[in-house]
Amino acid sequence: MSARERLINEISQTPDILIKEVLDFLLFIKYRSNQEIVKKDNSHNSDLPSLLNFIDQINSETHTGDNLQLPRDLSKNLDHYLYGASKEEL
Numbered sequence: 784m785s786a787r788e789r790l791i792n793e794i795s796q797t798p799d800i801l802i803k804e805v806l807d808f809l810l811f812i813k814y815r816s817n818q819e820i821v822k823k824d825n826s827h828n829s830d831l832p833s834l835l836n837f838i839d840q841i842n843s844e845t846h847t848g849d850n851l852q853l854p855r856d857l858s859k860n861l862d863h864y865l866y867g868a869s870k871e872e873l
Contacts, residue, residue, distance in 0.1 A: 784792075797805065854864065862868040 857864060860870050863870045
């Protein structure tokens, strides 16, 4: 007996009061399944161009090395520059 046949058999033996809940649950599962399929299809097509556009925008707004004056010890003393912690010597 297939799952569909078992489900139909169970539904035929189920009281009417539970049929509405079963129907609501089935419709919810079908809707959610359709939404996940649509989301997967859209994520492969639309995310990549928007991500690349975002990266291009960030790159265009970022200063080059000529315009940017950063301390040579920034990576070692980041806490000092951000929070005022004691500075470590190079």
